Amino acid sequence: DPAPDLLIEIDLTHDSLSKFALYAALKVPEVWRYEEDPLEIWHLDSGGYVRHPSSRAIPILHDKIVSELVAAENGLRRPEWLRLTRSKIRELLS
Secondary structure (H helix, E strand, C coil): CCCCCCEEEECCCCCHHHHHHHHHHCCCCEEEEECCCCCEEEEEECCEEEEECECCCCCCCEHHHHHHHHHHHCCCCHHHHHHHHHHHHHHHHC
């Protein structure tokens, strides 16, 4: 089976950085890591993972945009947050 194009790791209790060697061995090309703001986007290069501000898997998304959307979720009800997220994605696509 091929590796996923994108792995999203949300750290609640353990540090996911220790798993990066495993992800590299599986040849996962991109990892999004969220522990606290900001979201971190990591790309697999020849020497391991390197942090980048933008996604290869979803090129319109940058770490700051995703972090802003995650932060906005805390103050909004789910339907409002979904409207905001859809609006932001439409804006990015236009």
